[in-house]
Amino acid sequence: MATASRTPLSLYVHWPYCSFLCKFCAFSKARIPAQGVEHDRITSALLRELRTSLLPHKDKVITSIYFGGGTPSLARPQHIGQIIEEAGKIAHLAPGAEITLESNPTSAEIEKMRDFKLAGITRYSIGVQTLNDKSLEKMGRLHTGAQGLAAVDRARSLFPGHVNFDMIFGFEGQTAAQWQRELEVALDHADRHISIYQLTVEPGTPLYRDRNAKRLVLPGGDSQASMYEVAAELCRGRGFRHYEVSNYAVGLEAESAHNKSYWRCQQWVGVGPSAHSRFVDPCSGRRISSVRIPDTRRWLQRCEEAGHGTAKSTVIEDADTKQEVVVFGLRMLDGLANARFREFSRGQSLSEFLRMDQVKEYVGQGYLTWDESTEHLAPTERGLEVIDSILLDIVP
């Protein structure tokens, strides 16, 4: 079967260890154990789980792989290579597939960049976060802003056109004017992709506890909105298209194929502790959501005993899938085409599903656009900024 007609599948690999823990991070992670990372053990567990989980999808084509974490740049490049190779052995790895590795801008990781490229990584993503050294320190990160930019420069020479870095706004005491100056400098170093997030206080994080204990006061809603708007404005000026709430790229090629598979509700398999999967079960034809055991130690044990560390697997009802398609589709400025919606809706059209009176009202107010003939729904820039409010009204 030709690759083009096969069902696309994305692969997410979670590497759980970190050399430092960031105060805002709500992902599953573990500080490197005292005796050091058991590289071989974790790699063989990942490989085992990969084999168990990918086998049912052997006829699908892997269009992207994403190494996230944790800090996957702490892994050994040859192990990353083994995982990529194994995936290609089980299913079909599309030629030119986007294979991303997340990293931190520490010197040790920068040194390994070339080896990661040799191991098969095609896209490099760096957690620069901010250029403000004080904020970095407060968030518990062990690098400077200058190191961040240096890592970006280095990555650009190795992965030209395929480098991303993350920036965060909304730190304590930050103003929109400060943020604008900072982002301008960052954009001077940017390749063709940048992710810009508002600092979000997630439950269970040290940041959350600090804020609740009033040790931390973050900028108010209006100033966060201003910073968001500054980012959109600046990026547009530099030729970056705001293609998703927090993601900007120059040219369609540079957009993250892997992340778009999430927002388009395509299929992906995740391996590693806490990794989520969402795929159509080849046997039942039903959409499944599953999640691995979040605790690394317990995940390792389960993988070694049972070949995988799945904690929970549930069938997603059609009604929920339809909601997801809309909720995630509208995170992208391109919005949601009726044709894509109908892939999930058993023939129901977007206008039959949505609360159209509300849609029309938001269209009238300039928050959404709706193409009557094709039934294509998309948020405007203004709409995207408040899309969570809009979704509550338009999704039945």
Added chain:
Amino acid sequence: MPCLSGNLTEHTALTPGSVILADAACGLVCDLHSTSCAWHAVTTPFMSPTMKLLAECGLSSLAMADIGAESVLRENTWPMLKTVMRPSESPEITKRKEVDLTLYPPERIRNFSIIAHIDHGKSTLADRLLEWTGVISKESKNKQVLDKLKVERERGITVKAQSASMFFEYKGERYLLNLIDTPGHVDFSYEVSRSLAACQGTILLVDAAQGIQAQTVANFYLAFGEGLEVIPMLNKVDLPTAEPERTALQIESAFEMDAGDIIKLSAKTGLGIDQVLPAIIERMPPPAGSIDKPFKALLFDTWYDTYVGVVCLMAVKDGLIKRGDKIVSSHSGTKYEVSEVGIMHPEQTPTGTLQVGQVGYIVCNMKSISEAHVGDTFYREKHPVEPLPGFVPAKSMVFAGVFPIDAGEFDRLNESIQKLTLNDSSVSVHKETSAALGQGWRLGFLGTLHMDVFRQRLEEEYDANVLITSPTVPYQIKYKDGTMNFIRTPADFPDANTMQDFVESTLEPYVMATLIFPEKYLGNMLELCSSHRGDILNHTFIDETRVMLKCRLPMAEIVTDFYDKLKSKSQGFASFDYEDAGYDSSDLVKMEVLLNGEAVDALAAVMHKSSVVTVGRDLAKRLKEVIRRQLFDIIIQTAANGKVVARETVKQMRKNVTAKCYGGDITRKMKLLNRQKEGKKRMKKIGKVELPQEAFLSIMTKSSD
């Protein structure tokens, strides 16, 4: 009754599925699943006389509880019964094996009540007296036997008057003593006065540690006004903090009565209990009336019993009544046949007869509680009598809108309110429709505690989920043509044009308040009263350190947070009570709340002109705190007489989007979305503005100082 255990054997034959169990409205039901034996005896034609005997004798030594008729009578219950039942000083038994009440002429009857402030031990004293006379057993844990509603036990208050009959031997004579319970709180003063109408005397029970409280004063004057013999008693004298001498002095100075031979007791430990009943017999007059006159009885309480229908509590003023008699209501002229008469002992216990001076219940095929007109006089068919003066109907002093939180619950809530008002006819009910809240009711209550109790009963006994609007008092509008109109809801308030052209004056209800507190809070209390438009009449020292203050206040000032302020400004030491004090003309205005120009009917309120600015500003501020930002600016305005008093803006929400949403975040994001959608459903929409429940709650309390 030494023969009792012998008689018990007869019943063994009755046990397995006998006839009494076939009748749902019946008889003797015994549940021995629970540790205490519970009995409920109701006359039925099927009930064997011996069973009745058993019931009566058993009743004197068993803990009582009203239990479902579906409970199964089991064979193994009888041996257990034998061990629980002890021969007691049982009353005389007739041929029908019932208590023979004809042996109790008025001179051997005393009808009395206990009046006391909350927590001064009224219910405990009642429990002790019932134990002392063997009506309830000492072994079982008797706690507030007369307080049957869950809310009463929880809050330690009495809402519904109950009564219980006791037999007591004194100086060689047997007496029938009827304790008629009275609610302690002023909100239920209507209940108090009708209970007192069935008594000739009352015990004024005062906590010797706390001293006289405002409610004691109010209830004392109610009793005094009825011409009852008041016997003061001091409770809790065993407490280390008790000051019996000082409390006795307070009683002397507040009530101008001789407290020299005051009875000191501890209802909790039983200390002094033996003096209580002799004092009642010695000092209270027996009921008047004559057995030779035609039957005449005052209906002073009713309730609805699922099995037998309406039960009427009556005080027989003259003559005699027995099962099978035909009686007529003076109020409606309707004729009824008496199917059962009896006493509360403490549950319904049939006696076959009731006669002059006695207090008991009558079941007479009344279908609906509305037929039972409290205060009505009943007489024997063809023997009409001069009706008793009766009662002034309970007046609703506080009105509030009640709405289902979920409009789909309307029918269920309607049924619950109907059921609840069956046993509380003092709640007035009118349907109301609000543009903001949909279909609901405007309910009238006797006071704010009454309202609160009603809400609690709705929620606890009927599992209802309700939204109650800010309480208002019944204002009056006097028109130029001389007609008067009550304002139950702010929607009834005349508009500006009508006001100008047709209204002569507006009036608001006043109360006479009594405050009792330690001297050092005098300044605070005076200030509290004047800041609530109060007119201070006088203050007197009831002992060296305690002050009694009399003050005339607009009723509207006390329905919201007056009581809370009183407590906080006196560190909890002040007590407060009030009575109706008529109407006075007053400069009233209706304050409206507008959201983006649209009036929210459920938030409107009628108030005195002087309150408008403070309340208007405060309310706008509070609403600003609870209204969430939406995608447009929300202008909150409070306005009176067409003029805006205060204005606040809830600014448009500029940004509401989850920053990070990747593969692992989807499940959580969807859960959040659905939870928020649920929350949105509970919002009330005013135009496009979403108003949370808190908006209605926030206006329940008046100001934030």
